[in-house]
Amino acid sequence: MTDLDELTQSLARNLKRLRLERGLTLDALAARAGISRGMIVQIEQARTNPSVGTVVKIGDALGVSIPTLLDFDQAPAVRFFPPEAAVRLWSTEAGSHSLLLAGTEAPGPLELWHWRFMPGEGSDSDPHPVGTTELLHVTTGVITLTLDGADHTVPAGTSAAFESHVPHGYRNDGAEPAEMTMAVSVPGISR
Template sequence: MTDLDQLTQSLARNLKRWRGERGFTLDTLAARAGVSRGMIIQIEQARTNPSVGTAVKLADALGVSITTLLDHDQGSPVRVVPADQAVRMWSTEAGSSTTLLVGTEARGPLELWSWRLMPGDNSASAPHPDGTVELIHVTTGTLTLFVDDTPHIVSAGASATFEAHHPHVYRNEGSEPVELTMAVSIPPVR
């Protein structure tokens, strides 16, 4: 299955799922998104791969992120996205591209961090407030991410997201520095 086929199947499955969870009929979603009913049917049957603009309209109408619409997998509080499963959303023959590395359904303040962990170093964190989510993308080395004392290996090029109300530790168990970018989404104060 090609990347495009995989994307088309994920979008079909998730659009149908989220439309059902919201209780939207085809006509309701079409009106909310400004997308034809026929287009939604074709997408849900995996017969077409819509433009990025159409996918964004549908995600907005459903109240979810484009990441969630393209591939939503609940279960573990940690989701590691291997480099080969990141979704290329746009590219040109000249070599320009955008790749959706990882995303989450969080609202509130958002922080972006740059990290460098030398071999043998670690950084432990107490649980953050409920609703806090961290997203990481490792660019160099191999990070061992512990969440609730469970290790998760995140290699260069891979990304992960987790609910940060669990105790967590970033550890470099390798022999080269680990460099990563981290985004932290903090729930708004109620």
């Protein structure tokens, strides 16, 4: 079984388990996540590899992190995330990519990411649930953070914190690759 097959199987198992634990029907989860019922059925049956955006919407609707959706093991007191466990969830042919480095539920999903943007590339995100906060730290280059239509320049060595319940995105307008580390904290939902 390939890594992608294992991720697809884990996502299928965890999505169904989490949906049932929360007492959500397929229709209720679809409405909450803003995706079709058919897509949820396909994911639960491991018949599709959904986009990052779809996985994020499902995680937000369930109030869990992406690592929780992709992992089925119970967490020990300390969980280690070796480099080979990082999950690449977004990439372009030019070499831009994101790596999900680690995640936990405390009290809601908390994720740690590494992003790399090649010159001229970027990634947009749909609004997250109200109360979601993102922290980013640019390690190389300059990242342009767009938040609710306004651009903000974040040079290397600078960090930014913002509420991400509005449309937002990141891009590299420079001539060299740019990299950032980002943490995303999503509020827990009542079960």
